Amino acid sequence: MKSGQRLRQIANVLNGSTPLGLLLAASAGTPVRRGPRGLLIATGYRWRLPFAGAFAVGNVVLFRVGPERALADPVLLRHEERHSTQYACCFGLPFLPLYFLAAGWSVWRTGNPGSANVFERHAGLRAGGYPDPRSATPTTARRGRRSAASHKRNEA
Ligand SMILES: [Zn+2]
Numbered sequence: 319m320k321s322g323q324r325l326r327q328i329a330n331v332l333n334g335s336t337p338l339g340l341l342l343a344a345s346a347g348t349p350v351r352r353g354p355r356g357l358l359i360a361t362g363y364r365w366r367l368p369f370a371g372a373f374a375v376g377n378v379v380l381f382r383v384g385p386e387r388a389l390a391d392p393v394l395l396r397h398e399e400r401h402s403t404q405y406a407c408c409f410g411l412p413f414l415p416l417y418f419l420a421a422g423w424s425v426w427r428t429g430n431p432g433s434a435n436v437f438e439r440h441a442g443l444r445a446g447g448y449p450d451p452r453s454a455t456p457t458t459a460r461r462g463r464r465s466a467a468s469h470k471r472n473e474a
Pocket residue numbers: 397398401437438441446473474
């Protein structure tokens with residue numbers, strides 16, 4: 319583990335976000351295993367919320383799929399890892415209201431919670447399953463906006 323990853327791991331324990339992620343995983347009955355770079359991988363998450371295939375709470379990355387499929391998607395894991403770093407940069411739990419504000423702004427601006435969300439843009443829109451308005455032509459951007467309501471998100 320690199321020193322920055324170790325620092326993130328310690329910060330997210332001390333700021334309470336990783337303990338909250340572990341509490342959530344335990345409450346939801348999802349097994350947790352050690353992942354790469356100080357991450358903890360929780361799989362088989364079944365609760366209805368959030369509407370996402372994967373999401374991070376501190377250093378805990380919770381997946382709806384089982385461990386084989388979770389670890390077979392390094393692009394999505396890297397995306398969620400960036401959210402773990404964002405928790406550390408926000409001193410832990412303040413990340414959550416800041417994220418929801420950014421998601422609300424994004425819904426207002428683009429019709430989906432990711433495309434104009436600063437946290438999702440930093441984590442990588444395509445990796446997170448969000449349309450990237452920067453890569454769309456004007457025609458496809460309009461089409462993307464219309465279909466955003468039915469866009470099934472892969473992650474949060
Ligand atoms: Zn994301």
